Every structure is written in C-alpha cells, then in structure tokens.
Amino acid sequence: MFDRHFFAARRAALGLSVEALAEGIRVAPSTVRRWESGETCPSLRTLALAARHLRIPLSSLMSEAESNQAA
Secondary structure, X not given: XXXXXXXXXXXXXXXXXXXXHHHHHOOOHHHHHHHHHOOOOOXXXXXXXXXXXXXXXXHHHEOHHHHHHHX
16 A cells, blocks of 8 residues: 655655656646545556655555555
8 A cells, every 4th residue: 555654754855845746757746745645546657656756666655554465
C-alpha cells in the first residue's frame, strides 16, 4: 500500500514544494495533494517516477502492511 506519510515527509525533507514535484513528474499539483491526503493513490508508473524524483527506491513508498502481506 502507498505510504502517503513517508511520501510527504520525503518531499518536504528535500525541500520540494507540491508544485515542484508535480511539475517534475508531470501531474497536476492537486493530484499530489490528493495522494498526500489519502484521497487517491498514484499508479505504479507514476509512483516509480515520483520515487526517482524523491531519490529513493520505489519500495520505500510502500507501507509495512503491504510488505508483510506479500510475504
């Protein structure tokens, strides 16, 4: 499952605004806000782009609950 809290924290830690990240991954800023609020989740393709911009492995954006379910 998408870890919206880590996503938002990482974006903030890098000093990226919602707008800057959105521009980098070619989505609307409102889309990033909806991800961070938990209203929606990004597609796998978009999540991979976001992970690249956040300079972290894709797996970092998945919650522990998802990791445990996959095991």
